[in-house]
Amino acid sequence: xxxxxxxRGLQTIPLLLLVTxxxxxxxxxxxxxxxxxxxxxxETLDPEIVEAYRKELHLDEPIPVQYGYWLRRxxxxxxxxxxxxxxxxxxxxxxxxxxxxxxxxxxFVAGLLIGVPAGIAAAVWHNTVxxxxxxxxxxxxxxxxxxxxxxxxxxLFSVKLRWLPALGFERITSNPGEALKLMILPVTxxxxxxxxxxxxxxxxxxxxxxxxxxxxxxxxxxxxERRVVxxxxxxxxxxxxxxxxxxxxGRILAGAVVVETIFAIPGVGRLLVGSVRTNDFPVVxxxxxxxxxxxxFMNIVTDVVYAALDPRIRYS
Amino acid sequence: MxxxxxxxxxxxxxxxxxxxxxxxxASSATLGAAALGLVGCGDxxxxxxxxxxxxxxxxxxxxxxxxxxxRGGELKVAYGLEPSSLDPHDGVSGGDxxxxxxxxxxxxxxxxxxxxxxxLSLAESWQxxxxxxxxxxxxxxxSFHDGSPFNSEVVAWNIERVKxxxxxxxxxxxxxxxxxxxxxxxxxARFKLTAPAAGLMNALGGRGGAVLxxxxxxxxxxxxxxxxxxxxxxxxxxxxxxxxxKMKKNPNYWGKDAPGGALPYVDxxxxxxxxDSTAAFAALQTGDVHVAGIDPKDLDTAKxxxxxxIVxxxxxxxxxxxxxxxxxxxxxxxxxxxxxxxxxxxxxAKQAVWLGAADVADAxxxxxGTWVYKTSPTRPRYDLNKAKEYLAKxxxxxxxxxxxxxxxxxxxxxxxxxxxxxxxxxxIKSKITTLSVGAATKEFFExxxxxxxxxxxxxxxxxxxxxxxxxxxxxxxxxxKTQSSEVQDLIRQGRTxxxxxxRKLIYQKxxxxxxxxxxxxxxxxxxxxxxxxxxxxxxxxxxxxxxKWNYRNLWLA
Numbered sequence: 001x002x003x004x005x006x007x008r009g010l011q012t013i014p015l016l017l018l019v020t021x022x023x024x025x026x027x028x029x030x031x032x033x034x035x036x037x038x039x040x041x042x043e044t045l046d047p048e049i050v051e052a053y054r055k056e057l058h059l060d061e062p063i064p065v066q067y068g069y070w071l072r073r074x075x076x077x078x079x080x081x082x083x084x085x086x087x088x089x090x091x092x093x094x095x096x097x098x099x100x101x102x103x104x105x106x107x108f109v110a111g112l113l114i115g116v117p118a119g120i121a122a123a124v125w126h127n128t129v130x131x132x133x134x135x136x137x138x139x140x141x142x143x144x145x146x147x148x149x150x151x152x153x154x155x156l157f158s159v160k161l162r163w164l165p166a167l168g169f170e171r172i173t174s175n176p177g178e179a180l181k182l183m184i185l186p187v188t189x190x191x192x193x194x195x196x197x198x199x200x201x202x203x204x205x206x207x208x209x210x211x212x213x214x215x216x217x218x219x220x221x222x223x224x225e226r227r228v229v230x231x232x233x234x235x236x237x238x239x240x241x242x243x244x245x246x247x248x249x250g251r252i253l254a255g256a257v258v259v260e261t262i263f264a265i266p267g268v269g270r271l272l273v274g275s276v277r278t279n280d281f282p283v284v285x286x287x288x289x290x291x292x293x294x295x296x297f298m299n300i301v302t303d304v305v306y307a308a309l310d311p312r313i314r315y316s
Numbered sequence: 317m318x319x320x321x322x323x324x325x326x327x328x329x330x331x332x333x334x335x336x337x338x339x340x341x342a343s344s345a346t347l348g349a350a351a352l353g354l355v356g357c358g359d360x361x362x363x364x365x366x367x368x369x370x371x372x373x374x375x376x377x378x379x380x381x382x383x384x385x386x387r388g389g390e391l392k393v394a395y396g397l398e399p400s401s402l403d404p405h406d407g408v409s410g411g412d413x414x415x416x417x418x419x420x421x422x423x424x425x426x427x428x429x430x431x432x433x434x435x436l437s438l439a440e441s442w443q444x445x446x447x448x449x450x451x452x453x454x455x456x457x458x459s460f461h462d463g464s465p466f467n468s469e470v471v472a473w474n475i476e477r478v479k480x481x482x483x484x485x486x487x488x489x490x491x492x493x494x495x496x497x498x499x500x501x502x503x504x505a506r507f508k509l510t511a512p513a514a515g516l517m518n519a520l521g522g523r524g525g526a527v528l529x530x531x532x533x534x535x536x537x538x539x540x541x542x543x544x545x546x547x548x549x550x551x552x553x554x555x556x557x558x559x560x561x562k563m564k565k566n567p568n569y570w571g572k573d574a575p576g577g578a579l580p581y582v583d584x585x586x587x588x589x590x591x592d593s594t595a596a597f598a599a600l601q602t603g604d605v606h607v608a609g610i611d612p613k614d615l616d617t618a619k620x621x622x623x624x625x626i627v628x629x630x631x632x633x634x635x636x637x638x639x640x641x642x643x644x645x646x647x648x649x650x651x652x653x654x655x656x657x658x659x660x661x662x663x664x665a666k667q668a669v670w671l672g673a674a675d676v677a678d679a680x681x682x683x684x685g686t687w688v689y690k691t692s693p694t695r696p697r698y699d700l701n702k703a704k705e706y707l708a709k710x711x712x713x714x715x716x717x718x719x720x721x722x723x724x725x726x727x728x729x730x731x732x733x734x735x736x737x738x739x740x741x742x743x744i745k746s747k748i749t750t751l752s753v754g755a756a757t758k759e760f761f762e763x764x765x766x767x768x769x770x771x772x773x774x775x776x777x778x779x780x781x782x783x784x785x786x787x788x789x790x791x792x793x794x795x796x797k798t799q800s801s802e803v804q805d806l807i808r809q810g811r812t813x814x815x816x817x818x819r820k821l822i823y824q825k826x827x828x829x830x831x832x833x834x835x836x837x838x839x840x841x842x843x844x845x846x847x848x849x850x851x852x853x854x855x856x857x858x859x860x861x862x863x864k865w866n867y868r869n870l871w872l873a
Binding site for chain 1: 409410559588598724755757759
């Protein structure tokens, strides 16, 4: 197992190089460049200042050379400065990651808490009213756009009923009460969408497992139905769900752009989209690298969880 | 329109001047004949008049008893964009003004009507003894938020900083005409110019004229942009990226209100960065913020809400204009350009896209409310028959598809589709590409692939800025890099003529000529709407000369 993990770890290095190089090249193919993107409509910069900027950002050099500059600095943890705010990228990320993690993880947990029981219920009571209601909600969760749902929640719970604040963010560590109040609406949006995915996956996987011989055997030997479902059924049905969850968890760091925008949450997603639009290469590169690392890491964790769930899986 | 319904600046303009104000203006005017237009320094009482408690607020309109001002509290504001920098000299986004205006003062200040006012300036008065010298008498007893003194040395250093290419200031071009700033004593700054520069005074009221603490710039160096220190009514407190900027009251601010009371009124201002306008409006309705811009789509709901008050600002920039790429074959064809401009129906766009919250342009790039504004009788107007006539004259092959470039903004995209339909009515086919604003600007103004560019333009109080950046033959936004000698001559005259009335005529004539050339034609002037909760007072004083916000005169009931 250890040898496997070391090997997987080493395999990520060329992968990350490829991902960052591709991102870098794609960004350079985007129309516009970081210097013109700095300006509002109607503003101008002297040509000599534009040139100085381009030189400072190495935009006057070939793409592989530019990538080389970036890589050399990134190797020692220096991701450069944002071309928009000219603050160090690491500082920008440090200020954005807590919000993204807080909202993302809470949404993830909410998604599981709703999705797992709902998926099981839909499978156990297959073709009943419960199944139909769960399926309806999960289809809606995937189909209803987050921006619409978020705005509806704000209009209902903030503007109409005045139960919850409309938007904003507070760190759970600095003011837990306020933070929880502020989290309810965005976490509902993320959680519902995520629960829809989990429910659908788990329902179909459970339906298949519950038809297996060993489930029939378990029932035949008189095991309590709860034990049959939760222990024998769920554990075997979880494998495909774990794959999806691993991917979703790995992507949490990329942020939830729509939710962060609607609820004015200063997260990584908003930063990423804003940076792509303004050709802020250093920021985009750092976020892509961070998300790629996180996805790779979660893939490895998923593999480990597979082995834990199914003793037949062994890595060598 | 009843008097109380008139916009603030209109009422301000129509208000009788005080005798003292008249005398100040008259005595200053004797300082130099060439300086007739600028020496007056405005009305010394203007800020005080404007700051009469509740004077501009709808609640107090016509009421003899002004409400008692309440001090203290935290004003919460919603704004959609993150600032590019809090250093006025090196910032590049027009939205930065919403954040730094109240942390700094300018060597000369503009009022809401884009007029220079000594009462709003760090310079108490100024005179122009000859066209290449401007002498500023500076306010005494003013200090920066870090305690360092404001004096002529600091002013000279600030001007050099803007001129230094290393600062990368967008204002640099306007300041290169300043050869040096002499400092005969701490309260006198003598600007020596390489040529007459009438536009410099207004430029000094823009971001380049903001006076920064030298001590703080030297302390924070590159990070001054997130640790701004000025002389303004509010001091920087914190900037949480993507979340908010917080300012606290400057207890030593030099500006006073009418009864001589200290400004500002509130203890703190927090500007929350809320990118989604619907969410910002919801936050205003719930009272999470006190101030937010109102999108036209939310205007009816906002007006129907008795808990909100709305302040309208007309002429808040050019909401939509059509620029033609003069480097393209189609763009070079004057008859075709005229055909296109006559085919566009701004009234339809006003109703369908801006939902009535805009005004059909009847002049050039200087909208109502600016001192240059004058309706133009000869500008291209919507007329399908004329459009068809010009199209026939142009010899344009209607099988050719014109390419339209625009950028990501709801109104621009929708208006672009409408213009496409307008062109189709006279038989011109077109295709739209939408990019981010930076990319679209570069593609259109530096490229040769797109013929048309519907865009918006911010309000600039100094007309020479428009002339320099758009009309001049070398201007970045002049796609053809050509200009008639008549317009070039007017640009030169506008720069050297200090008399404001003569300048006005120069720019009005310039507008006529450029509009006649039909390559950069405003179609709609913007109206901006700001929503406030009922607790905010003096709401009409939120707008500055560039139709952006400042918070020093607002108070919370």
